[in-house]
Amino acid sequence: MKPKLPDARGHFGRFGGRFVPETLMAPLIELERAWSAAKRDRPFQQRLAGLLRDYAGRPTPLYHAARLSEQCGGARIYLKREDLCHTGAHKINNVLGQALLAARMKKGRLIAETGAGQHGVATATAAALLGLECDVYMGAEDVERQALNVFRMRLLGARVISVESGSRTLKDAINEALRDWVTNVRTTYYLLGSALGPHPYPMMVRDLHAVIGQETRRQTRGVLRRLPDVLVACVGGGSNAIGLFHPFIGDRRVRIIGVEPGGEGIATGRHGASMSAGAVGVLHGCMSYLLQSDDGQIATAHSISAGLDYPGVGPEHAYYRDAGRFEFVSITDAEALEGFEALTRLEGIMPALESAHAVAYAMRLAKTLPRSKAIVVGLSGRGDKDVHVVAKALGKAIG
């Protein structure tokens, strides 16, 4: 199975597409052309590869978490260490590529949305590096729970705009970024941070994160002399997951599992598991699975991790779920905290709460598999930003 998706109009089967106001159609078509030209442009690709290596710190290691694996007493768990990327998460892979593209398109201003703040920090970083103006939209609730990242963005010279509308989280930040883009589309580049939105974003973001999976293939061949048995990654919008998964889609013997935020439990209705509990609909320019009411109003997601607090999911994930290629499971806030604590205590690696969802599921799965099996976990980011959230959840005060 050699996937050739999306099609020319940005569809992954019935998912994806371009559901946007007419004002954005011509700019999206221009963006698609610019991206396909950049992909064939050798100096552009060399510059991106150089930045990924010397600036972002790629390739990231594949680390055998021996003590964690031992504790679980089953399959071996490997961590793809995106947390070691510059700025502390995988987000930089996509941001460097798109920021270079923005400069190539002669756009002097970047805008971005951010949930946990990781994509905002990465975008502010690239803007500083390339001398571009940068405005980041962030839900007011996320501004409160991710104060450290807000300050980092400001130090980097970006303006952080707190979004008070709707649920005051990532979905509303995307609405506001799209409103800005519709207004300033001639001068502004919208640097979308997840594998969703209108075509070409899901494809472009995937292409730029596919380096995660490509390195993992090489590294597992080196370490295991074969491909891994299972890939596990957290899925909010799904950018780190599609980056890890995509190069393995044709390898039918590799199980691919996306972990959604179960929040307080699917049954409580307070979660972000759009694959497990959502229905097909259109939000933010693409068709995918969404949390929504019977009459098509978008529901508010809930997750302890701001980066997974989104009521939709990238369209390519939706396609491969329906095709039976990707499996989706969910991990609750409480289980994610257990994953966070286990990895911190046993390996001295503090994961982002987003990534802790993947860690928690991998631990559960490892117990059911023999030692001969190898699980690769996409460790998408580091947990420094979440320490105060963890402290609060554990009922402990910092300092």
Added chain:
Amino acid sequence: MTSRLDATFARLRDRGERALVPYFTAGDPSLADTRRLVVEAARRGADVIELGVPFSDPLADGPVIQRAAMRALAAGTTLPRLLETVAALRAEVSVPLVLLTYYNPVLAFGLAAFARAAVRAGVDGVIVADLPPEEADPLAREAEAAGLDLIHLVAPTSTPERVRLIARRSHGFIYVVALTGVTGERQELPPDLAAQIRTLRRVTTKPVCVGFGISTPAQVAAVGGLADGAVVGSAIVRLVEERAGSPSLVDDVGAFIAELKAPLRKGA
């Protein structure tokens, strides 16, 4: 079959008049108020009335209409209840009614069911803010089968080939988005509006209505010199917001509509 929209624009053209197209967010502050507002608007000179279907994530709308949508949703407005209100209105008014919606509430209703239910209730057309012609085939098929006009928008960024595509696909009228931006009041009309409408007129004889950023009688008058109709949204919705709960709500909105219509009448 000539649709009610076609007949309305033909009649206005014969009379040398331009259409005033006021917009209300349905259910703001309640569907009962929407019903009274529509009846009054028709009486005071509205030629076509747009009813906004409230949506949780209105990404093409500015703050005024966002707030109205939140109020309407908080008041329990849904698409089925809105259609019941339209059906009730049809006993009182014959003015063409056009729904302005985002795609997801329509998808959730079901495309075929929506088109049939809308026509049965007495809706004449539908505008879907986030449905460009490339994605519109499934809804266009159902709308055509049911006899519902699917109205498309052109934007200042639309390329000449997109303008042709949209002009061909749009039924009832063509909605010209006057500016790059979201809905909301602006001080000035965009300077390139006349050129944008000329470009469109070269490829179509369909009626052309202009919206986004048009809020005063003077701006309506200027648009009346260029197009077949002017859409006024946020200025009316803001007035509804200010007068909600007041006994003068309907009268005040009606007076504003009369003021907006005046420059569009023959010989004005």
